[in-house]
Amino acid sequence: MYSLAELADRLGLEFAGDPARIVRALASLEAAGPQDLSFALDGRYLARLAATRAGAVILPAELTAQCPCDHLVSAQPYLAFARASRLFANAPGAAPGIHPTACVDKAASVHPDAAVAAHAVIEAGAVLESGVVVGAGVYVGHGSRLGAGTRVYPNAVIYHDVWLGRDCVIHSQVVLGADGFGFAAGPDGWEKICQLGGVRIGERVEIGAGTTVDRGTLGHTEIADGVIIDNQVQVGHNCRIGKNTAIAGCAGLAGSTIIGANCTLAGGVGVVGHVEICDDVHVTGMTMVTRSITRPGSYSSGTPMSGTRDWKRNAVRFSQLDSIQRRLAGLERQQQKNSDKG
């Protein structure tokens, strides 16, 4: 619960309205009531802004004239909303200390103000720095390190020799450091290539539920500072992902893929192995990246959705595309001949 003046102060924003107005929660323009703070990002929010019952709204200067209620003015209203959300954070915290049912090896190092929840297992040589929160049932393998303030949600698994920097967030069912898919064809079938490297993850990295990051084969799989990864993403062995890159849900990176800084991969993107994507590349949803990308920009593949009947008619022609092109070239030659004659 904050007063409007207090909110403005904490967010570093100018405000208009009653400084003593009480704000109890964040809500969308549609759902907000008189004790809620909401937000409007641009002109597309105008109709909802006009109709809102919110007590106060974060908005850009150009919307203030149309705002029916108190407001906080920000040149970056979405960023201001993000910061406001942290003032209302409601996720349950964790008390420091090791739960009696947790199994912490004598040769592990757990900072006194770290929290280790029920049934967690911390192996020898593991290091949990100050403020680390390890959820129920989490496994932290031999020699793995969690930097100060890093939080790991229940049942996530961190294999041995996986290092995370400060202030990372690892959601449930994540697996960091499982073996990559390395096998050589032998006389009696596949022979395993032992995956001898680890995983090195920077600071402020967030990894969504069910995502898997394989350990390196010889060196390490590397994820740089500030990378954000959504749910159910697969990162193969030996990948390197550059600073502040964002990877949306269900994307998959095959082994030894290198991705630059400040890239965004949308949902369901697949990247073949051993390619390199430079900085500032954006890949649209479900694109299949089959070669290296050396210039910043936006890239895509796939076909547009249509009704299934129309789609079938068109899709069958896809398999005739080369012949269509050859027939077209034939007509062009014929026409050229005709016009040469004519």
Next chain:
Amino acid sequence: MYSLAELADRLGLEFAGDPARIVRALASLEAAGPQDLSFALDGRYLARLAATRAGAVILPAELTAQCPCDHLVSAQPYLAFARASRLFANAPGAAPGIHPTACVDKAASVHPDAAVAAHAVIEAGAVLESGVVVGAGVYVGHGSRLGAGTRVYPNAVIYHDVWLGRDCVIHSQVVLGADGFGFAAGPDGWEKICQLGGVRIGERVEIGAGTTVDRGTLGHTEIADGVIIDNQVQVGHNCRIGKNTAIAGCAGLAGSTIIGANCTLAGGVGVVGHVEICDDVHVTGMTMVTRSITRPGSYSSGTPMSGTRDWKRNAVRFSQLDSIQRRLAGLERQQQKNSDKG
């Protein structure tokens, strides 16, 4: 073990044959023996029906003449088979009570006939109604609620403020209520938007192994009664999924997607964020849904599979499609000119 007459009675079906015939198990027409019950859905099963050694078969009236053995007649034989399968259910049950290794907070409410297995963790404010079964290693967060008869399989994770209705089935490694992928670009990289909402799931919802459903940003992510979701599906924050909709494996819904009732999304379908799909829409496998769908019907995208050599030849032409169309239009104009002349 049932007699044929007893089976017919329980399934509400007419039968022909020996009422005292003993049926011990369900099996396919190919695998069934004299003490097994099998099923045939339509004419495509005729050859297998003729050859079966089954003791009895569930089938529609039009197949009775060709049936070599006892049978149960149903106008909806697949539904009758589903109901028969429940008579032979063999999944191990769970005894009521809290396993001594489970950690149940004093401020949680667990119905006396609910079952909480080994190493499960139930946080403060959580509510487990009558007949709930919580498997080994499951985590149920603060204030989350499991309706009567709901079963959660081992190691699934339910974050705080996630409510499930009666008779839901949640398979292993499911994550309900992890943070959605919400970040705003700040001066030093991504800034997290705290995900303040919860998840609200109706009655009789089944969610397959490894599926993730993110919590809402401000309001709740919502899944209506009777929805069925297969394995490894990703449901982003703020999604709403309508009654009795079915979503097959590996599908992914980006944030704020709204899906109507009685829809089916086939395997691997991806739906972009902030779109709305109306009731009674069917989307075929691996389709990329990039816009709202406002009319019931079937929708598709993608290209047909072929041999890789042919595919390469055709795929390269895809990148020339716009030029192919322009060349074609040029020829048409030329032809028009010619015929105007002629």
Next chain:
Amino acid sequence: MYSLAELADRLGLEFAGDPARIVRALASLEAAGPQDLSFALDGRYLARLAATRAGAVILPAELTAQCPCDHLVSAQPYLAFARASRLFANAPGAAPGIHPTACVDKAASVHPDAAVAAHAVIEAGAVLESGVVVGAGVYVGHGSRLGAGTRVYPNAVIYHDVWLGRDCVIHSQVVLGADGFGFAAGPDGWEKICQLGGVRIGERVEIGAGTTVDRGTLGHTEIADGVIIDNQVQVGHNCRIGKNTAIAGCAGLAGSTIIGANCTLAGGVGVVGHVEICDDVHVTGMTMVTRSITRPGSYSSGTPMSGTRDWKRNAVRFSQLDSIQRRLAGLERQQQKNSDKG
């Protein structure tokens, strides 16, 4: 730590150089130092081979002349590298015995030299043979069997009636034996088809993190000897996968799919249900397999990646392909008429 002579002996390879040279680790040609062993597979490695500081290199005979250091000669250098990797394996082992926090049912059978880690749960009727390693928090259901030497990593879940042969490796968050996606449409919505079968997995099968294999509906889901499956793969109920087939990350098999021996499915491939793929089939990344494949060979679908602007221009033409083909046919008829006249 090995001497070069000892390495050559263990790998069964000829060597050139100092037999007493000490090798402490495996490393890539770029990263290797004087006490490291590296490898070069073919001519593409020549520049890196020339520049390497490695103490010794595994390579094929044709590269020996250009090798600046000691070497081990192999006709199959990648296989030799795989075998060398096992000499340097560094994954922490597990001491035999049952951890005091594990819950092992009295009616389970655990071999005295099997290892059961903290908080694992082993149900009645389960069998763990000699040398089995069950990681922390793993669940093994009623009547399931782990063959000698099989290792299961932390928090994986094995439902009831799932059998694994010798020397399998199951990574974290894997789910074996969850219910398949079987439902019949009833008057009030979906009615569940109980999944009465189990899972049968052969010897030397490796299954990557987060992969799910559903139990069979009536019979068993089957995975043959030597199959390797990467992370986050979905295998539907009743599938059968043949010997030594390899399935890369994020692939999905719908129910009742049959895949032959020695196939490779690349990352993100989707296979529709009830189709059959013969032996020796290779499917390229993200292909949608919508029909049975009866001839060995390589198969593909999808469209090539390009810049988003170009892609949009071409993709819109995809929806016009049938009309493009009809326009083309019209021009061809017209041309034919003209040339008949001319």
